[in-house]
Amino acid sequence: MVNEASSEEQEILKAYADYDRQVTISNFKIACLLGMLLMPAGYILDHFVYPHAASYFFKLRLLSSALIALFYGILLTPQGRKYYRFQGVTLFMIPASFIAYMIYYETGADSPYYAGLNLVLLVLAFVLHWTFRESLSAVFLVLIVYIAACLFHGGIVDRIKGEFFNNLYFLVLTGIIVSTGSYFHSRSRFREFVLRFKLDKSQALLKDSNEKLMELDQVKNRFFANISHELRTPLTLLLSPLETMMHSRNNQFTAETRNLMSIMHGNGMRLLKLINDLLDLVRLESGRMEVKREPVEISAFVKGLIGAAQQMADTKGLRLETHVEPGLGPVLVDRDKLEKTVLNLVFNALKFTPKAGLIALRVEKKDENILLTVQDTGVGISEKNLPFVFDRFWQADNSSKRKYQGVGIGLSLVKELTEVQGGKVSVASQEGKGTTFTVSLPFLKAEASALSKPEEAQPNKEATSATKSSEPVPVQTEEWLTNLYRRAELMPGIAPSQEESPSVEVSQNGSRTRLLVADDEPDMLRFLKSQLSSRYQVLEAVDGKEAVEKATRALPDIILLDMNMPEKDGLQVCRELREQDSTQGIPIILLTARADEQTKLAALSAGANDFLTKPFSTSELHVRIKNLVDSHHFKEKLAKQNQTLAMTIEQLKDTETLLVQTEKMASLGRMS
Numbered sequence: 162m163v164n165e166a167s168s169e170e171q172e173i174l175k176a177y178a179d180y181d182r183q184v185t186i187s188n189f190k191i192a193c194l195l196g197m198l199l200m201p202a203g204y205i206l207d208h209f210v211y212p213h214a215a216s217y218f219f220k221l222r223l224l225s226s227a228l229i230a231l232f233y234g235i236l237l238t239p240q241g242r243k244y245y246r247f248q249g250v251t252l253f254m255i256p257a258s259f260i261a262y263m264i265y266y267e268t269g270a271d272s273p274y275y276a277g278l279n280l281v282l283l284v285l286a287f288v289l290h291w292t293f294r295e296s297l298s299a300v301f302l303v304l305i306v307y308i309a310a311c312l313f314h315g316g317i318v319d320r321i322k323g324e325f326f327n328n329l330y331f332l333v334l335t336g337i338i339v340s341t342g343s344y345f346h347s348r349s350r351f352r353e354f355v356l357r358f359k360l361d362k363s364q365a366l367l368k369d370s371n372e373k374l375m376e377l378d379q380v381k382n383r384f385f386a387n388i389s390h391e392l393r394t395p396l397t398l399l400l401s402p403l404e405t406m407m408h409s410r411n412n413q414f415t416a417e418t419r420n421l422m423s424i425m426h427g428n429g430m431r432l433l434k435l436i437n438d439l440l441d442l443v444r445l446e447s448g449r450m451e452v453k454r455e456p457v458e459i460s461a462f463v464k465g466l467i468g469a470a471q472q473m474a475d476t477k478g479l480r481l482e483t484h485v486e487p488g489l490g491p492v493l494v495d496r497d498k499l500e501k502t503v504l505n506l507v508f509n510a511l512k513f514t515p516k517a518g519l520i521a522l523r524v525e526k527k528d529e530n531i532l533l534t535v536q537d538t539g540v541g542i543s544e545k546n547l548p549f550v551f552d553r554f555w556q557a558d559n560s561s562k563r564k565y566q567g568v569g570i571g572l573s574l575v576k577e578l579t580e581v582q583g584g585k586v587s588v589a590s591q592e593g594k595g596t597t598f599t600v601s602l603p604f605l606k607a608e609a610s611a612l613s614k615p616e617e618a619q620p621n622k623e624a625t626s627a628t629k630s631s632e633p634v635p636v637q638t639e640e641w642l643t644n645l646y647r648r649a650e651l652m653p654g655i656a657p658s659q660e661e662s663p664s665v666e667v668s669q670n671g672s673r674t675r676l677l678v679a680d681d682e683p684d685m686l687r688f689l690k691s692q693l694s695s696r697y698q699v700l701e702a703v704d705g706k707e708a709v710e711k712a713t714r715a716l717p718d719i720i721l722l723d724m725n726m727p728e729k730d731g732l733q734v735c736r737e738l739r740e741q742d743s744t745q746g747i748p749i750i751l752l753t754a755r756a757d758e759q760t761k762l763a764a765l766s767a768g769a770n771d772f773l774t775k776p777f778s779t780s781e782l783h784v785r786i787k788n789l790v791d792s793h794h795f796k797e798k799l800a801k802q803n804q805t806l807a808m809t810i811e812q813l814k815d816t817e818t819l820l821v822q823t824e825k826m827a828s829l830g831r832m833s
Contacts (some may be wrong), residue, residue, distance in 0.1 A: 213476025
């Protein structure tokens with residue numbers, strides 16, 4: 162271990178010597194340029210300080226610059242680079258010697274030119290960056306030439322307590338500062354070099370580790386693909402019995418039960434779509450995604466997919482327009498990939514387009530490409546966010562107040578599915594005016610005879626099955642699985658937006674406890690209402706802003722808040738309600754998908770009385786609500802009793818005062 166450490170130190174010292182030579186020579190070149198420029202520039206000072214000797218001093222300055230230039234030329238030779246340390250001392254002493262001669266020539270110790278020697282020392286400190294020993298030697302030489310200049314000029318004995326010691330004092334101080342700075346700078350530069358040297362040495366190890374990481378990444382992708390398959394299996398086995406129960410002809414389920422089953426089925430299909438998208442991303446990353454081109458009648462295909470999105474568009478009050486260039490006919494495309502591309506773009510437009518907006522899908526041929534354009538009049542994308550639109554798992558708004566749901570997979574999948582087919586996708590947008598996505602794919606004409614009628618009608622059939630579930634087929638059959646996965650693709654990745662989910666409130670009933678439920682997810686809002694409306698008078702809010710308004714206006718007995726909501730998140734709603742006198746005492750329960758300690762502390766600090774982690778038990782929810790409501794009612798009852806007691810005490814005080822006054826009047830009467 163000692164030998165290894167010693168060899169490493171020797172290697173570092175050798176490498177540092179080479180590095181220091183290059184840096185020092187480079188600094189010498191800079192110092193030469195400064196000397197050649199600044200020495201003649203001193204003529205301006207000579208003109209004002211010693212006008213009678215200005216021309217003579219100017220010649221000396223030119224000579225000094227010439228010698229520095231000569232030194233610069235020698236420094237460029239191999240011999241000069243070899244003895245660069247000695248060359249450095251020569252460079253340093255050229256301007257110092259000429260300045261000392263000027264001091265000797267004129268007034269000696271009275272000359273203000275000692276400041277020029279200070280400047281030379283500053284160049285030593287800030288440009289040359291010598292070692293401590295070299296700097297100390299240079300300072301010693303400067304002091305010697307200054308003392309010699311003053312001594313040979315004469316008159317030191319007369320001024321031994323005057324200007325000489327004043328100037329010498331400042332030169333010594335400057336030398337001490339320069340030497341100290343050189344010491345610490347040298348140490349710092351050496352430590353920096355050692356760190357950089359070790360870092361460079363570690364790059365080789367990192368390069369080897371990178372190959373291992375790539376192997377681990379492949380293992381991760383295989384695991385991800387396997388777990389996605391494993392997730393699809395139990396989810397499929399949940400959806401199959403659920404569909405069987407939903408479409409059973411002799412079912413006796415109540416409307417509430419059918420509503421719950423519909424919520425379960427819709428969210429199960431959305432979960433299946435998300436798993437399928439993740440699996441596609443893994444396949445694309447691993448390079449196992451194959452392109453299977455087949456003849457497709459574009460017009461019928463696109464209209465069928467638009468039919469699948471029509472129900473969601475109608476729910477949101479949006480217009481869907483489709484234009485397919487006449488004469489395109491059958492085209493060779495990968496039906497599955499094109500379907501996912503179109504649906505992701507259309508559903509993305511539906512998500513970000515407000516009510517009464519327009520979404521237009523155009524398909525046309527341009528040059529040797531087929532262009533598919535999805536244009537909307539939605540919220541648009543800011544210019545700074547456009548470069549990240551197609552990044553995986555990217556969201557423009559990652560805050561807890563974001564208005565639009567999603568995990569950032571759809572557009573990334575669109576880009577990769579398009580590129581794997583030899584195409585490209587682009588986006589153009591203006592914030593507040595809308596967005597246009599353009600997909601360009603190679604135009605490959607197909608023979609009309611290769612197109613079968615069943616295939617031509619397939620998209621319409623699938624679109625219908627996505628909105629109106631057909632009779633269930635046994636889960637063991639491959640056809641049923643294929644149909645299920647296709648229907649999951651045609652299912653929107655999100656529930657209808659809160660803007661289109663009407664807030665239906667229970668009519669006023671003074672005998673029932675009023676409960677305000679605030680959640681931006683329509684299915685969750687519908688589920689909570691179905692579970693709580695039998696016991697409580699339920700008021701609904703679809704975002705944080707509406708929750709504050711309804712709580713202030715209706716003054717419910719308890720409030721159930723989701724943590725992440727648009728406009729205002731659950732924590733902000735809690736803080737605002739706690740600041741108002743009218744809502745200060747209303748109990749609040751927060752619903753959150755996070756169970757870490759930081760989230761719990763944040764909820765309690767904001768003023769929440771309790772919190773529940775999703776997924777939660779409805780029985781536990783009922784118990785927590787009941788406990789908080791009972792506590793709230795008890796506090797209200799206690800407050801009323803305290804108020805009554807306070808009023809009674811005031812009445813007793815008034816009666817006592819009246820009795821005292823009556824007694825006084827009676828006493829006065831007796832005295833009269």
